[in-house]
Amino acid sequence: MNNFIRRAFNKIEKLSTDEIKTLVRYQASENELLGKVLQKIDLGVVVTNGFGRVLTCNDEVKRLLPLSRQLTEGTSLRYVLADQDVANFMLGAIDQITDKQELEHEFHFQRGEWVRTIWIGGSSFVSDLDPVFHQDNGKRFLFIVRDVSEAKRQEAKLHRSESLASLTTVAAGVAHEIKNPLASIGIHLQLLGKAFQRKKSLTLDDASRYLDVIDEEIERLNSIVVDFLFAVRPMDVHLRLENLNRIVDDVCNFVSYELSEHKISVNRQLGEFLPKLRIDENLMKQALLNIIKNAMNAMETSGGALTVTTKLAGDSVVLTIADTGTGMDDATLSKIFEPYFTTKASGSGLGLTMVFKVVKEHKGEISVSSKSGVGTSFSITLPVPTSERLALEAAQRDA
Secondary structure, three states: OOHHHHHHHHOHHHOOHHHHHHHHHHHHHHHHHHHHHHHHOOOEEEEEOOOOEEEEEOHHHHHHOOEOOOOOOOOEHHHHEOOHHHHHHHHHHHHHOOOOOEEEEEEEEEEOOEEEEEEEEEEEEEOOOOHHHHOOOOEEEEEEEEEOHHHHHHHHHHHHHHHHHHHHHHHHHHHHHHHHHHHHHHHHHHHHHHHHHHHOOOOHHHHHHHHHHHHHHHHHHHHHHHHHHHHHOOOOOOOEEEOHHHHHHHHHHHHHHHHHHOOEEEEEEEOOOOOOEEEOHHHHHHHHHHHHHHHHHHOOOOOEEEEEEEEEEOOEEEEEEEEOOOOOOHHHHOOOOOOOOOOOOOOOOOHHHHHHHHHHHOOOEEEEEEEOOOEEEEEEEEEOOHHHHHHHHHHHHHO
């Protein structure tokens, strides 16, 4: 309620009939303006009371929500929502949502060959008017509904384009990788043929030096194919609520002996009371092991220190692994996640590609900072699930 209406309402007993008429006309004009604005915007808007009864809504929300009957002021959401999942979310939000808190969810509906996706966000506020006037506690629930189908299609299209570009890069890497073993096989087959021409017949010992090399190169080709399939195939991800600190501890304990052998100390700075995250434990452990192995190689000559940190940052948890190794120059830093790029003589060039894929499968982000001669720091940012975020906020309020 704006200040003018609030002051007038508090002095209503002292107002004349003409002043009350002016006040009503003013309020009617304001309501008309608000109504026109609600009808013009391309967002669905519905406001309910604490019982789920509609106080106001616009035409767009009637188009977007799956309804079994007409949605009008005074109707109950419980009896007009045709989709059970949408009904459970909106009615559940009315029961659960608290002040300064928002809930959101996406819903998918199949329409022939097309999938329509709507986003619903819910929040609450308290009306300034006397609760007695409303015959309830004055608490209101605002739901915003948006059609995000086109945005999702564009996102999927962009993802396909990125996947194609990534596949092209991987294919180019594979083409480069298979040249040497194929050339080696070709050369040794020619040498084997010339040996037959010279001697007319060969013993197994005579042929073995050629056949052994050919076997090695075939095995190398097989390894390249296996790595290629790993790089292009979708990961089989099983996300569960897990304690990130426990996973970090498990990995650090696993490599502790090897690190000590390389004269590398480990400093764990793990945040307390971190929320659980949706994590595939096996994949995350593989990713962390890859990063630590890289750090170990960077500190191979004279040892150093490895610092592992976890902390809560807003709606995310940040895991940082920093080393005091040789570091990287800008040219190397810009390519480290590219398939088949490696600075190691025996490296496959897919270790950090796997790390990048794992982080993306967890809806996370990964960044790297490095300086030659100083060290490298990997930071992985993972989102906190909505359920854990709400539990954390409730615990903070109660503390």
